[in-house]
Amino acid sequence: MSTRVSIKEASLFLGFSEQRIRTLCRFKAIAAEKIGSIWVINKRSMEKYSESMKHIIAEDHPAYNVGQQLKPIALSFFSGAMGLDLGIEKAGFDIRLACEVDKYCRQTIAINRPNTALLSDINDYEASDIKNAARLTNEDIDLIVGGPPCQAFSTAGKRKGFNDDRGNAFLKFLQLSIDLNPKYIVLENVRGLLSCPMEHRPHEHRGEGYPDLSEDELKGGALNFALKMLDKSGYGYSFELYNSANFGTSQTRERVIIICSRNGQTPPFLTPSHSDNPKFGLPQWNTLKQCISNIDKHDHLNFPEKRLKYYRLLKSGQNWKNLPVDLQKEAMGKSYFSGGGKTGFLRRLSWDKPSPTLVTHPAMPATDLGHPVESRPLSIQEYKRIQQFPDDWKLAGPLIQQYKQVGNAVPIGLGYAVGKHIQDLLESIEIKNIPSFKYSRYKNTSSKEWKIQFNIAKEKLLKNI
Known part of the structure; x- marks a missing residue:
């Protein structure tokens, strides 16, 4: 198996323009050597750079690979x-x-x-x-x-x-x-x-x-x-x-x-x-079930165990108000006596309706975004689907930051x-x-x-x- 790749191959792998790949080679961000006028890139170095991209801060740069303008x-x-x-x-x-x-x-x-x-x-x-x-x-x-x-x-x-x-x-x-x-x-x-x-x-x-x-x-x-x-x-x-x-x-x-x-x-x-x-x-309107019912992998935050106790008693579309009165008071504490609808507390989303507005953290007590049947918040994969991001759209940073990015987005x-x-x-x-x-x-x-x-x-x- 070859340990070296061309500029074109690196461009396809990293998703960068060939011009930018050459810049990375010149500044030794990727290990490469120049043979005549052609750059030859170390494959392992390229793969390491790809991994590091998930954790570094992207630098300012101009538009690359600007060709003939055919679109507005x-x-x-x-x-x-x-x-x-x-x-x-x-x-x-x-x-x-x-x-x-x-x-x-x-x-x-x-x-x-x-x-x-x-x-x-x-x-x-x-x-x-x-x-x-x-x-x-x-x-x-x-x-x-x-x-x-x-x-x-x-x-x-x-x-x-x-x-x-x-x-x-x-x-x-x-x-x-x-x-x-x-x-x-x-x-x-x-x-x-x-x-x-x-x-x-x-x-x-x-x-x-x-x-x-x-x-x-x-x-x-x-x-x-x-x-x-x-x-x-x-x-x-x-x-x-x-x-x-x-x-x-x-x-x-x-x-x-x-x-x-x-x-x-x-x-x-x-x-x-x-x-x-x-x-x-x-x-x-499209429903939540139409949107998220066929996702295989889920990365998600967790509800604390004291909250899960109540979630296990709730069905799709229900919230704290659907608990027996004694458990309502136990679950809500002092909030039980405060004003407002408080519909975001202990909230399981409904399969048959659209999701409410996604927030930047799906497990905050007053704005819970609980899965309709599973005892967990919505996963980041479900967040992406609801906001209509492509499944292969990559999100940088830890999970909590990924939720924040998608939660703040325009659908x-x-x-x-x-x-x-x-x-x-x-x-x-x-x-x-x-x-x-x-x-x-x-x-x-x-x-x-x-x-x-x-x-x-x-x-x-x-x-x-």
Whole structure:
């Protein structure tokens, strides 16, 4: 058996361009010798390098192996494990660049898409840096996508808005996107963005004896500020809170998607492919059983034994409320007497419904994601299926970090819907929305409805002033 391989063989094995393999040889990252003008690589060294790729921090690098441009170009920011990007790629885009600061996500990107340009902290770059890394000269950028960190806007957090470093990353993304001037910008975020103020005033500093809230302190002030930036730049936009189950995902994950158009027109909403309402004539939502019932291998965290005691008494679709009352009190402790639905405690998922939103840890007490029949949390393989990642998509880092990467991702089905939508807009294909289709369970989530509500709040503020 040969102990030496060619540049081409190493390229196929590692999934890198031949150009990058030569660079690794020159810098002795892989043991190789040059015979004339041809590199010959030590096979064992190449295999060791492949193993080490799972544990190292991926370095910044430009796009490799850029050939004749046949597909529309997309640039990705806050790329994570590339869920949104894979959907957009599936719709026909060339994801030329990924920008991500998390070391495990960076390594995942490098392993699976080694030719895609990789950059780190968005705050370190200007438009010229992005173009250079993506090997763009005079090409027009078709699409920029990004999901800035959502903690600054999450209803579960402190709601610091743009006064949080993560909120500033949101503004940096928006300004950088405007500077790069793509045909379309797509921004993804959590529902909390719709109600988060730009400046948060503590509740103890409101009311009698304190000045009225300013426009930036109103609910939705952060989004209003961002929309003003888009208005000033000439971009038209629309947004809605989309339930990913309406786009073929076995998960009821909801995300705000803002679509911005350089031509100044208001883009139509996404076209759903599924519905839980038969009146629209669409296929029914996909269920969890359809998604995860045929997986052979499972790597998963474990529930503590004291929790397993109760899980063994529960069936598919049940939670702590299905236990006898005396066991409910025993299992929940002080939480039994607190308010709220608490439906995430001791929760077995239902086979016959989509999964609820995947979280970054499937065994946290208040957001358990228990398997429908087995006494364990969902496995990472099941996480990948629910988020629609390919089974062979490699995840870097320890198991807990793999859950985090997949749990934070946008479902690929929703990403594909976005990508297909932009493709249709680029090709001037007519997009027909379904009248009265309810994208989300919440009210006033579309751009038109949201603006009406925000303007009403602003008018009340002006009257008070």
